[in-house]
Amino acid sequence: MANEWPLWEIFIRGQHGLNHRHVGSLHAPDAEMAINNARDVYTRRKEGVSIWVARSTEITASTPSDKGPMFDPAEDKIYRHPTFYNIPDEVGNM
16 A cells, blocks of 8 residues: 555664564654654563664575575584683673
8 A cells, every 4th residue: 555654673672682672563754753653562561671662674694595505504514603612701791
């Protein structure tokens, strides 16, 4: 429909989290209204400290059928997995 507002993907960072997490989608005419609506819809219990919104048309994603070619090559590159690094105690949130 030509008069329909664009779809926005909503990401919320929780009180105790370090990452933004996708929580849903909503329609809004612009980013500011999307943030305001996301606050009202997705943070009713004051669980959020930060909101990100992104127009869904601006998100590019892999497809499930690409799973093999996309992710299998990472298994032979152990340097991508930080299991053998010593992390100092002073470094928090790791």
